Amino acid sequence: MSDPEKEGCAEWTVMLHGFVDGELDSVHAAEFESHLATCPDCTDEMERLYAVRRRIGQDGVKWQAPEDVRSRIMETLSLADRPASPIPRDVPAETGWQRLVRFVRQWSYVPSLAALAASLLLFVNVSRQDLPVQDEIVASHVRSMLASHLVDVETSDQHTVKPWFNGKIDFSPPVVDLAAQGFPLVGGRVDYIDGRVVAALIYRRHGHVINLFVWPGPPARQTTSTHEGYNLDGWSGGGLSFWAISDVSAADLSAFRDDFFKQAGL
Structure with missing residues (x-):
């Protein structure tokens, strides 16, 4: 076929x-x-x-999870139902989203459970509207790798990626080639952050993935932070908001931001 x-x-x-x-x-x-x-x-x-x-969809058609997978799921659920231990006053309480990310990281290294981890991120009963935008960026970054949906259009040619977005989003994101700077372009996809469809440009740095999310937004000050173990860089220019996220070093991500900003002419 x-x-x-x-x-x-x-x-x-x-x-x-x-x-x-x-x-x-x-x-x-x-x-x-x-x-x-x-x-x-x-x-x-x-x-x-x-x-x-x-x-x-026929009656009697179902997938039976292996017993070891079922046991681990039940064990995890039982742990979630146990009364929480007292938290020392000097230790900040872990949020529900932090617990979810920690759970996904613990399970995602097992190939046969990657789909389960991705499904939890896709269908967990969490109101996205109540999450800070940094949490949504972390969620989209992790989901893009766990669900094998890193790119919709896979190419290192910026002149192919940019027109691919036409008709899929209501703005034109800048797409630049940073291979000479050590950040080769991998491709692009559409994603959903902060209540709207956004562009995601994917670059690599020594095997590490950099997701760069772009959407229209007002001018904002540059923001650098670490969130759930990932480095984030946020900036604006040309009427657009940019958020880069990766597990590369903060220095590498800052260099990526500066190189992208310069090449895009923002």
Whole structure:
């Protein structure tokens, strides 16, 4: 069967899954339906996804978790139900979000449990509106790596990444090539932060991932911080807000910020 990602339709893959799940708005749904009319590969893939959904929706079809996985989940849940030990006055209480991130980190190193960790981040009953924007950035950064959804368009060509965002977001993010500075471009994707769809540009530094989130915003002072073990750099320019996050050193992330700011002409 044809694979649309191998046939030049990689840019439609995310939209295809959103269409099947009924998550596209009317504009993008109509755009994708027009594409389907001329693309047999995406049509075949869509039918395959519908067939899978029908199969797993039948009575008696279920996945039985291995006993060791089930035991570890039950043990974790039982620990969550235990009365909390008194916290010394000089030690700040751990927030619910901090407990979630710590749980994901503990489980995510086991390959067979990575999907479980990603699902917890995607579906945990936490109100995003109540989270500071730094928490949302950490969540999106961790989720992008755990859920194998780091990029929607994978290329080091800035002239391919920038136009890919056309029609997917309502602004044009600057995309620059920083390979000469030691920060090669990996690609881009769309994400959701602070109540809106944003652009995410992905760079690397010696094997480490840097997620750079961009969205329209008023001028703001430069912010440098460490959050949940990750370094964050926030700045603004050209009517846009920028947030870079990574586990690289603070010095490397600051160098990335300065290089990006200079190359983008902000």
